[in-house]
Amino acid sequence: MTGELFELEMIGGSIERRYRKMRPEVEAMPWGTIDVSRVPEENLIAARRAWTGAAFQEHRTGVACSATLRALIEARAPLDLIALAARFPLDEMVHVELCARMAMELGGGTEIMHDPNALVLDADPELPPLLRAAEVVVRFFCVGEALSIPLLRGTWHAARHPLPKAVLGRIVKDEAAHGTFGFTFLDWAGEHLSEEDRAHLGRSADIGIAFMRRQWEDIRKNPRAPAHEGDALAWMATDAYLALAERSMEEKVIGPLTERGIPITRSSGPGSGNVIG
């Protein structure tokens, strides 16, 4: 694999203390309480890989939120709406830390190579500012973030141990605001969007939807081992997760976008319609 290793660091000292003050809930979690001594080696590795992957996804989402924030400011979106979105990159950095620390609790992160220049697909720079903002809002928020609320909530429900429960609970809490943001933006921007603009946004949504379905296809091919009695690493069963994912795509993404006049190509994307069999 080529690219750069996904690694994280902290400066520490007064900088870390200021960060901790902003988000005291991170240190308040029951770190150091998971006993993994009786967890089979391969389950442990799978869990370390899953949490490292989650940290990387949160990192990517941090870039997506920052790209969106810039586009919103350039488009002179309503100031209060921009102010809400300004919190999102910090939330995502907290989520990166939480997931990375979960991997550390289980023995350490696993190796992820990535291309930092290709983390997210930016808006087409040729488009006018409002449409640029709408494009990234639709792809990152109306698709990605809107889906993460029900999926994270489902994963949180499945968690048994207090530590992953606290970590997922915190992420779910933050994501509630992220997941509704895209549609709030569209409700404001709607009157400024032409038929042609909406068609462009529909194509953007198709790209986002196809991207999510590719990820689900990978999950389907590499299912997690089923949870057992007293499983400290309990996770949502793969079939249940994928069924929830497909249902949420209909209810939280395709439905609300269609209601707002954004045309979705239902047949687009690999595995569409047959992800859950």
Ligand SMILES: [Fe+2]
């Ligand atoms: Fe997040």
Ligand SMILES: [Fe+2]
């Ligand atoms: Fe988020």
